[in-house]
Amino acid sequence: MKHVLTCLTAAFVLFSTGLSAQEEKTEREPGHYNTNKFKQLYEEFATPNTYRTASGAPGPDYYQQQADYVMDILLDDENARIYGEETITYTNNSPDALEFLWVQLDQNVRAKDSKAPLRNGSGMNLAYTPDNFTQTFMGESFDGGFNIEWVKDSRGAALPHVINFTMMRVDLPAPLLSGQSYSFSIKWWYNIPDHTVNRARSGYEYFPEDGNRAYVIAQFFPRMAVYSDVEGWQNHQFWGSGEFALPFGNYDVSITVPEDHVLDATGVLLNRKQVFSKDMMKRYEEAQKSYDKPVLIVTQEEAEAAEKSFATKTKTWKFRAENVRDYGFATSRKFIWDMMAVKVGNRDVMAVSLYPKEGNPLWEEWSTRVVASTLKSYSSHTFDYPYHKAISVHAKNQGMEYPMICWNYGRPNKDGSYSDRTKYGMMSVIIHEVGHNFFPMIVNSDERQWGWMDEGLDTFMQYLAEQEFGEAYPAAIEGLDNYPSRRGAPSAIVNYMAGDQSYIAPIMSNPENVYQLGPNAYAKPATALNILRETVMGRELFDHAFKTYSQRWMFKHPTPEDFFRTMEDASAVDLDWFWRSWFYTTDYVDIAVSNVKKYYVSDEPTEQMKEYMAANGLTAADLPPLVYLADLDAKESDEEIKDPLSASSTLSEFMMDNMTAEERAKVKQPKYFYEIEFEKPGGIPMPLIVEYTYADGTKEEVRYPVEIWRKNDASVKRVFSSDKELVGITVDPNLETADIDTSNNSWPKVDQGSEFEQLKDQVQQ
């Protein structure tokens, strides 16, 4: 019997390799490098070392520098100017000796002589309005940027320093050796920009009705640059798009503002009793026990009264922040202030909001609740939020993040009405910016080099947090089944991925060098991670790996490879193919069903088989007993298809000889046999998700692993058998993969009509 089986196998192998094998080739093709999409990313990834391991975790020699600050800040409200003096203590934990220190002067992007506005090409218009013309050609540019008064060492001696645009080199008298600390001081001032005019990430908004300003202040002090094992000194200037790279440290900050201002900032407020009234203290104590709704610390009535006071006396607010990478504060006499407590793990965190009356009634209703819900959602997917508070500040057109504090847009109309879009826009931006506490404020990636590492991860988490917020507060999404998230769904990225290739950059690009930062650094990585979670890895494996990454790099500085490697390390899913296609290229997903051949079982050799036999000089007598599959479309008789056992005596004899009655009773008897060809016009390999529809109306989904493409990137065939007739095949039936062309996803081909016609039908309905 063994002999027969071997023969059978041999014959089938011969036959299925086809006739073409006999054609002779005259020319030899040249060889090639390994261009397989599943090749490991050895060329793209940095070599693992003792700082960063191959598993994606910090290595035994991992280090990071520390920068501690003691600052005195004075706000001159009348002239919209800020004065500061700081002492920086810089600790060199690297093994290297440093001859100089680099300090970042990000405000200089707004200096009169800033090169930032000159970095983009521009064309001449045919005509200008007078307003536009004066602004473009005749205007005085804003006199921003740091005015550095002095840089001194700890004994008061001047330190030599050189300013190069947004960075300042401080030359040390002797190299700072490994393990040593160095203290030096800087005094500065600058004119605060109107953030509503200049798109600044910080500044003030002026309210002409009452003559007040609301300040959201950040990048306001000379900050240490990062020195690390991957970049050395960070030396990419701040041009405006690539955000920040900052070391961790402790901050002692005193901020002096008019005494009628309400202020909150990064860090623990040390002199609460001095700056709070008795009423405020009482309300604060109440807020610390309120887990279900915010408690007002400053009411709208009080804020409106303060709008008229214009105090000339000042008050100093003192804060201490530990283990933060940056510092920000917001201050105004217009601010209403509310707080509530939220349980994160076994700790209480305060969710806080600051907003002028212009934010109401939207802000008093939702801001603090959104903050609370966001802290819970993100904590459950990463680590327990380690700080004691998170503040959401209302600022027109802003959406910007700092440790423990962020600015958010969402302003109702003057009459207090607001659209759903304003409401969901406000909730989404608060979720996003509060979420930035996790990425990059705690998982401290280098934003200057990699926008996606914080924006992409945060936008991905934002989608989960939005959905969870909708579940926690059904009243917030009244009339909807779930929260209307903008980004995350695979279909939402299709238009971008299908766009003009000359205007798309890979995700692994510097934020300054991409064409469309929104889809590039936010939507595409977020969608890729969502697809990874839902379709490629599954929630359980993904969530564990994502949490592992967050916890490994909490309060540290990860690189892209640390993320990629950890996701594989903690899940045992080789994802090099996924990172390569989604992150390192501008490839897109397009998978099609191209060809379906139908077969039935027969006792007679088919025409093709006969040709094959003739060509090889074989007769029926030379062959062992075989089961033949005949082309159903070439079938001439109307005779109904029989099941394989009735159709093939060879098969039934074989079974009688080799199987027990019990075994025979268990065999499946498929009647219909198909050879289905799938094509992949798109560059990205993805799991092949196929829905088979049968004549009786039932459907079955088969998910072939992505590895199906590993030996042929262009097309693949599958044989499929069933006891039911197949009437339809759909690739990616639930639109999970961001397939950019679904017109080739069906067999038989469904005429979808043009997109225009379909949409026009929708419009007319």
Next chain:
Amino acid sequence: MKKFLFFMAVIMTWSAGAYKPAHVINHKFYLSVTKVNYNAEQKVLQLVTRAFIDDIELAIQTRYGVALNLDTEQEQTSLANEYFQRYIKRMMGFNADVISYSPNFAGYTYDGDQIVLLTEFAGVHLDKDSDVTFENRLLTGLFDEQQNLTHFYVFGAKKSKVLSKEDPVFKWDLARR
């Protein structure tokens, strides 16, 4: 055509700079996508344009002083259609072999935070060697950085270009497709 271009430039630049929301920060980018498809059977050019709802709302508000309240309960479809017709007529132009065609607005729908605008140019006769010019100034008067990505599909070929305030015109000599 030149006259048309000049007129457009004048009316579109008046509002530039009036409203500039923070971009990176609130994750805003200025992009619309227009797919232009020539239906040779019906001799019609069919356009599907996707743009941000807020941006279109603001464009109509700034230009005509009318709040359309798009995608809210206060929205009136007939009013929106009327203003979209006016707006599209100003913003889009098509020209083939020296003949100018005028757009007809064919309705709109929503897709997430995007509005989908449908526009037709009817009675368009294109040959395999036609010279076509498509012009799209959508939102360029409002945002200096507006990019209008255009995909043009005709006779099985496709060409794409990003149109902008400085360069709002797409040209294609179909003989060289």
